[in-house]
Amino acid sequence: MSPLARGGGHRFRWVLDVDEEMALGFQRHLALLPEPEQRHVLSFVQPADQHRALASRLMQRACVCLALAVEWPAVTLALTKGRKPFTTCAKPSSAPNFNYNVSHEGLAHDEAACEAAFQRLWSLKEAYIKARGDGLGFAPLSRAAFHCAAAGRGAAVSAELMLDGAPQPNWRFLCEPLPYGHCVSVALGPPSGVVDQLGAFKATLHGAPDPGAAAAGPSFTAVTLEQLLAAAGVV
Structure with a gap:
């Protein structure tokens, strides 16, 4: 496509x-x-x-x-x-x-392992709070933790979400490296996970998402x- x-x-x-x-x-x-x-x-x-x-x-x-x-x-x-x-x-x-x-905007750092891990975690958390809809209204950010699957250097990485210590199997994440030391993450979750105080965004969602869509996308x-x-x- x-x-x-x-x-x-x-x-x-x-x-x-x-x-x-x-x-x-x-x-x-x-x-x-x-x-x-x-x-x-x-x-x-x-x-x-x-x-x-x-x-x-x-x-x-x-x-x-x-x-x-x-x-x-x-x-x-x-x-x-x-x-x-x-x-x-x-x-x-x-x-x-x-x-x-x-x-x-992305975060460009040295390619040291600790810097790469921080960048990946920040990208995943950003994707999660944006997908929820509440953005920085989600606090503290430490409530969301991620376990990333092993992957080769330069490969996309899938991740599992732990929210307040509990697994969230209905959420899917993929973190993909970009040029110049950047990375970007995709989050996919159920409409029930949306936090939308005004209601207009949630009203546009219908049904359950394809659980494989995050990884299956281009x-x-x-x-x-x-x-x-x-x-x-x-x-």
Whole structure:
């Protein structure tokens, strides 16, 4: 399956070099967003934060366009109280629980074993609290512990969650290494595990997830904004 295939509830896992992309035209890309989203991006003081916010919005919109076959102007984005992004667009029966997340920045460290272990653990915890929907409202982070399966150097690693000391077999995790010492994790859990005080996000979820979906999805693929926007029919 192409990492930019359109329609059918496909799974996408993308990596984007924000610094490189924003150097090619911040204002041009900003103009592709609705005015409220433009104001959100510009509400950040630091240019680096504006760049990450803009790239995030563009990737979210492209993801919804491609996965749900929605035209760019019709994409609707929202946030839980814990700042998890989601879409209120209608979902096909083939993807009743479609949702997504964005990690705005990675952690680059030396390749020492202890640094790699810390980075992997942080990535898994970030994936978990974002998938739940409460984000940093989940506290303390030490409540969530992970046991990672053995894997070869540079290989994706599956992980099991222990929450408050109890195994959580309904959650699945996969941590994948990326270039330049980064890593990224995917979390998949049941709708019953969502924490959504406002209720709008949880209302978009239906049924139980495929327990193998986290591991069965594609590897992360490096893309450019031009590729995403072209695939979404914007440019």
